[in-house]
Amino acid sequence: MPQYDVVIIGGGPGGYNAAIRAGQLGMKVACIEKRATLGGTCLNVGCIPSKALLHASEYYEMALKDFAGFGIDTTVKLNLPNMHKQKEAGVTALTKGVEFLLKKNKVDWIKGSGAIAGAGKVVVKAEDGSETTLDVAKAIVIATGSEPASLPGITVDQMRIVDSTGALALAEVPKTLAVIGAGIIGLELGSVWRRLGAEVTVIEFLDRITPGMDEETAKTFQRALAKQGMVFRLGTKVTAAKAGDKGVELTVEPVSGGAAETLKADYVLVCVGRRPFTEGLGLENVGIKPDKRGFIETDHGRTSAPGVWAIGDVTLGPMLAHKAEDEAVAVIELIAGKAGHVNYDVIPSVVYTFPEVAWVGKTEEELKAAGIAYKVGKFPFTANARAKVNDEAIGFVKVLADAKTDRILGAHMIGPDVGEMVAEWCVAMEFQAASEDVARTSHPHPTRSEALRQAAMNVEGWTMQA
Ligand code: FAD
Numbered sequence: 001m002p003q004y005d006v007v008i009i010g011g012g013p014g015g016y017n018a019a020i021r022a023g024q025l026g027m028k029v030a031c032i033e034k035r036a037t038l039g040g041t042c043l044n045v046g047c048i049p050s051k052a053l054l055h056a057s058e059y060y061e062m063a064l065k066d067f068a069g070f071g072i073d074t075t076v077k078l079n080l081p082n083m084h085k086q087k088e089a090g091v092t093a094l095t096k097g098v099e100f101l102l103k104k105n106k107v108d109w110i111k112g113s114g115a116i117a118g119a120g121k122v123v124v125k126a127e128d129g130s131e132t133t134l135d136v137a138k139a140i141v142i143a144t145g146s147e148p149a150s151l152p153g154i155t156v157d158q159m160r161i162v163d164s165t166g167a168l169a170l171a172e173v174p175k176t177l178a179v180i181g182a183g184i185i186g187l188e189l190g191s192v193w194r195r196l197g198a199e200v201t202v203i204e205f206l207d208r209i210t211p212g213m214d215e216e217t218a219k220t221f222q223r224a225l226a227k228q229g230m231v232f233r234l235g236t237k238v239t240a241a242k243a244g245d246k247g248v249e250l251t252v253e254p255v256s257g258g259a260a261e262t263l264k265a266d267y268v269l270v271c272v273g274r275r276p277f278t279e280g281l282g283l284e285n286v287g288i289k290p291d292k293r294g295f296i297e298t299d300h301g302r303t304s305a306p307g308v309w310a311i312g313d314v315t316l317g318p319m320l321a322h323k324a325e326d327e328a329v330a331v332i333e334l335i336a337g338k339a340g341h342v343n344y345d346v347i348p349s350v351v352y353t354f355p356e357v358a359w360v361g362k363t364e365e366e367l368k369a370a371g372i373a374y375k376v377g378k379f380p381f382t383a384n385a386r387a388k389v390n391d392e393a394i395g396f397v398k399v400l401a402d403a404k405t406d407r408i409l410g411a412h413m414i415g416p417d418v419g420e421m422v423a424e425w426c427v428a429m430e431f432q433a434a435s436e437d438v439a440r441t442s443h444p445h446p447t448r449s450e451a452l453r454q455a456a457m458n459v460e461g462w463t464m465q466a
């Protein structure tokens with residue numbers, strides 16, 4: 001029977017980072033992944049392909065609409081098959097890269113489906129049906145991730161009614177695309193297809209978009225997307241969907257009551273959240289009972305079963321690749337007897353649309369609900385030289401600082417490249433910085449990052465450039 005110190009089930013950002021860290025710390029490690037490639041949802045059908053299409057479609061729209069304004073006259077033609085090829089090349093390179101990293105760190109990638117057979121035992125079922133039992137000395141780490149949630153009465157056929165995986169691979173640009181759910185997937189992939197020419201209608205159950213995002217930022221975000229042509233139907237629910245050869249008929253109703261109506265679209269994207277994936281994992285063999293929504297509850301990564309840990313999307317918390325990675329490192333360090341820890345107060349979020357939205361820490365709504373007195377520092381990109389000269393002066397930076405101590409409690413940004421810049425707030429917050437620390441730190445000119453400094457100055461009212 002093959003023997004390992006640590007066996008990790010799942011080869012996504014949670015699983016592969018756990019495997020690498022365990023390899024670095026000298027443990028004998030196996031990572032079980034049933035997909036033909038490593039990298040999980042993120043690399044295969046999530047973060048990476050979606051960002052490839054967002055990047056390419058942004059260039060396309062820029063070439064079509066904005067180049068002339070910069071004095072560049074062009075004739076622009078979309079080549080969708082090549083756009084998909086570029087995306088796939090990126091995915092292949094990165095999934096191969098993970099394979100290389102596992103080898104480099106002496107991790108065995110065991111291909112197949114893993115299930116816990118009992119304490120310290122994992123069975124792997126290969127594609128040909130053969131089974132191997134692994135003997136696990138120290139720890140089993142569950143990193144099986146998540147899958148798209150479904151909607152009652154709507155069947156995702158990946159032809160006309162697609163989930164995010166189908167929406168990343170449409171072979172034609174829809175004339176009309178209905179998106180169910182104004183969350184991150186809906187707005188990112190909705191943006192891709194709108195830029196490429198689709199008329200996009202987003203249907204959202206709530207009366208706001210992107211729940212969880214700071215409200216003021218979400219309102220500005222919705223206005224920006226609407227200006228680009230995205231149509232929003234908030235407070236609306238879809239009660240039925242009928243797919244035909246040429247399109248889909250949706251029945252929609254106001255959530256507050258009222259008459260139902262029919263909405264037609266060439267394609268429908270269902271993106272109403274994701275659910276944890278634990279099917280066939282043998283949790284019952286070690287007495288782990290997922291919560292009502294299927295998540296595995298953990299305490300610093302430990303499940304209720306001794307020697308069994310869980311990380312990433314299959315556990316509670318934001319479903320983000322870097323959260324899975326943070327938990328992976330912490331859990332492996334704890335298994336190795338070190339002081340692994342995740343600071344859940346400093347996990348950033350980014351929506352990779354244009355404008356981008358990025359935030360970290362508490363929202364104004366959360367601070368108000370917790371009764372914490374705070375000060376706001378704000379700065380608009382219309383007053384930022386670089387954004388202005390690049391003709392992308394949209395949005396703002398907002399920082400929230402403790403009214404008494406000036407410690408940064410949260411930062412919310414909408415604008416150009418804010419996804420790259422949010423890491424500055426993360427570092428500041430990890431060092432428990434005050435807003436004044438950022439205000440008095442030199443920032444290069446002319447960069448968009450100066451907007452962060454100006455917002456920090458604004459906490460004490462000494463913004464100099466607006
Ligand atoms: P996963 O990546 O889901 O990996 C789990 C792996 O386990 C899978 O490969 C699965 O095949 C395997 N597996 C499951 N069960 C078994 C089993 N029994 N045996 C063997 N293998 C098994 N997050 C971001 O931070 N930034 C983004 O920009 C971003 N964009 C996204 C875009 C889309 C369209 C989607 C769908 C998601 C996006 N996410 C993004 C979320 C991100 O992909 C997830 O949070 C992340 O992949 C979670 O990592 P994980 O390791 O927990 O799970």
Ligand code: NAI
Pocket residue numbers: 151180181182183184185186188203204205206209210211236237238271272273274318319320349350351352
């Ligand atoms: P989400 O949770 O972000 O948004 C789902 C939306 O659907 C919500 O606004 C919700 O109110 C709405 N909704 C739920 N039921 C509905 C119904 N019946 N009718 C209409 N609307 C309904 O989920 P999404 O967009 O599917 O993304 C899943 C996860 O993937 C997110 O939690 C996110 O963490 C991750 N992700 C992260 C990205 C990033 O970091 N840039 C990109 C894409 C996904």
